[in-house]
Amino acid sequence: MSDNQAAVATYGLGKRYRRSRALSECTFSLPPGRICGLVGPNGAGKSTLLRILAGLTVPDAGSFELLGETPGPGRSGWRRVAYLDQDRPLYRRFSVAETLRAAAALNATFDFGWARRTLEDLGFDLHQTVGTLSGGQQTQLALIWCLGRRPALLLLDEPTSALDPLARESLVRLLLATVAENGTTVIVSSHAVSELGQFCDFLVLLTRSQVRLTGDVDELLASHRLLVGAAESSPPGTVLSSATAGRQATVLVRSEGELFAPGWDAEPVDLERMVVAYLRLYACAEDESAALDATTSARVRS
Amino acid sequence: MNTPLNGPAAREPAIRFHITRGSGLPAYRQLVDQVRQALSLGLLAAGDRLPSVREVVAEVTINPNTVHRAYQVLEADGVVEARAGLGTFVTSVAPPSATPEHQMELQEDLRSWAERARRSGMSAEAISALIAVTFPNPAHQRQSSE
Numbered sequence: 381m382s383d384n385q386a387a388v389a390t391y392g393l394g395k396r397y398r399r400s401r402a403l404s405e406c407t408f409s410l411p412p413g414r415i416c417g418l419v420g421p422n423g424a425g426k427s428t429l430l431r432i433l434a435g436l437t438v439p440d441a442g443s444f445e446l447l448g449e450t451p452g453p454g455r456s457g458w459r460r461v462a463y464l465d466q467d468r469p470l471y472r473r474f475s476v477a478e479t480l481r482a483a484a485a486l487n488a489t490f491d492f493g494w495a496r497r498t499l500e501d502l503g504f505d506l507h508q509t510v511g512t513l514s515g516g517q518q519t520q521l522a523l524i525w526c527l528g529r530r531p532a533l534l535l536l537d538e539p540t541s542a543l544d545p546l547a548r549e550s551l552v553r554l555l556l557a558t559v560a561e562n563g564t565t566v567i568v569s570s571h572a573v574s575e576l577g578q579f580c581d582f583l584v585l586l587t588r589s590q591v592r593l594t595g596d597v598d599e600l601l602a603s604h605r606l607l608v609g610a611a612e613s614s615p616p617g618t619v620l621s622s623a624t625a626g627r628q629a630t631v632l633v634r635s636e637g638e639l640f641a642p643g644w645d646a647e648p649v650d651l652e653r654m655v656v657a658y659l660r661l662y663a664c665a666e667d668e669s670a671a672l673d674a675t676t677s678a679r680v681r682s
Numbered sequence: 683m684n685t686p687l688n689g690p691a692a693r694e695p696a697i698r699f700h701i702t703r704g705s706g707l708p709a710y711r712q713l714v715d716q717v718r719q720a721l722s723l724g725l726l727a728a729g730d731r732l733p734s735v736r737e738v739v740a741e742v743t744i745n746p747n748t749v750h751r752a753y754q755v756l757e758a759d760g761v762v763e764a765r766a767g768l769g770t771f772v773t774s775v776a777p778p779s780a781t782p783e784h785q786m787e788l789q790e791d792l793r794s795w796a797e798r799a800r801r802s803g804m805s806a807e808a809i810s811a812l813i814a815v816t817f818p819n820p821a822h823q824r825q826s827s828e
Contacts, residue, residue, distance in 0.1 A: 410824070413747065415745055415746075415747075428780065449763075452767040471817050549743065552743050553739075553740045553741075553743060554740075556739035556740060556743060556744075556745075556746065557736045557737075557739055559739075559746060560735045560736040560739045560746035560749075574703075577703075578701075578703065578743050578744060579739075579743055579744055580746045581745045581747050581748070598708070647706075648706050650703075650704055
């Protein structure tokens with residue numbers, strides 16, 4: 381796979397469940413070796429997108445490529461893709477050691493030695509029954525199952541949602557250390573945007589089944605600024621959110637290239653602030669067509 | 683971090699990084715600055731090993747690409763070199779401008795100066811402002827010279 385070939389490329393993916401749209405016109409391209417944060421409110425289509433990429437849900441529109449090829453019957457397709465869903469699917473009656481043996485038996489590429497070492501390093505008792513492990517340990521074990529397969533692409537659906545802060549941190553450490561060694565491409569969905577902001581370098585933001593913002597995190601942050609200035613003057617760039625207090629306005633704007641804002645005090649934004657502004661923008665947009673117009677102008681292509 | 687994720691390193695890395703979130707300074711920049719600062723304070727010497735990318739991300743939970751980028755900047759500046767299979771090492775270093783003892787002395791002077799400024803009724807902001815106009819900002823100089 382060459383460097384400029386996308387690890388994941390989707391073209392107009394769509395999925396309907398009965399009468400509701402789960403995903404529509406979903407198009408983005410993720411370069412290899414990136415850690416991509418997938419954010420959006422509940423029901424925005426994050427899980428549907430991940431399940432489509434994992435081969436568990438068939439889209440009714442569009443197409444996609446993983447690691448440079450279209451997956452399907454007779455192709456290697458999903459062999460190098462690992463997916464962890466929200467419910468941490470594990471055999472609860474198995475011991476930790478039996479779980480490892482099952483993972484090795486089910487996956488030709490499973491690195492048993494690495495998995496065993498990592499579990500021991502994390503303080504696991506290999507004889508303990510999976511069902512009696514803490515939630516954090518179960519997630520760790522499920523992640524080790526995924527990572528032990530040495531995937532080129534790892535899809536994680538809210539892996540830290542049920543965990544306390546310590547278990548979260550420990551899971552993120554494990555993930556990043558392994559990803560750093562293997563150059564794995566990762567897509568991770570989460571509501572913990574500030575946590576994602578620590579380690580994601582790519583973003584896909586979904587609301588109401590559509591991609592509203594996608595691209596390299598540094599580039600996205602560089603094209604957004606928080607401006608503080610006089611309420612009556614009009615700010616430069618595309619205004620995403622605006623709050624006025626007395627004579628002072630605080631405005632989040634987006635602009636390509638250098639932002640020239642005389643009379644305004646410009647500050648950089650962080651990922652969380654930017655994401656929340658977009659979520660609010662599309663949550664507030666009662667008029668669907670107005671929101672769609674904003675999408676066209678606000679989408680940043682990588 | 684004491685978890686064995688770090689593995690039994692042949693030699694302990696010579697520096698530990700920390701990241702301040704929300705400082706506005708990109709994470710890779712913070713890593714670069716910390717290495718340069720350690721060099722100028724004489725805390726890093728030629729031949730010292732920087733932590734591996736894996737060690738850094740496991741410790742400060744940042745993106746591996748961020749660490750790669752910081753190390754590339756340092757390598758381009760000739761401060762460090764990557765040795766295949768071994769890691770990233772400090773190359774040659776200009777000797778620190780002052781011995782650690784002398785630096786402590788200077789810091790003591792600065793502390794008593796700050797105390798005098800406080801006693802004369804200056805606020806912390808006013809003191810910082812005075813320092814800012816007295817010394818050109820080294821971070822800015824560095825950025826413009828890149």
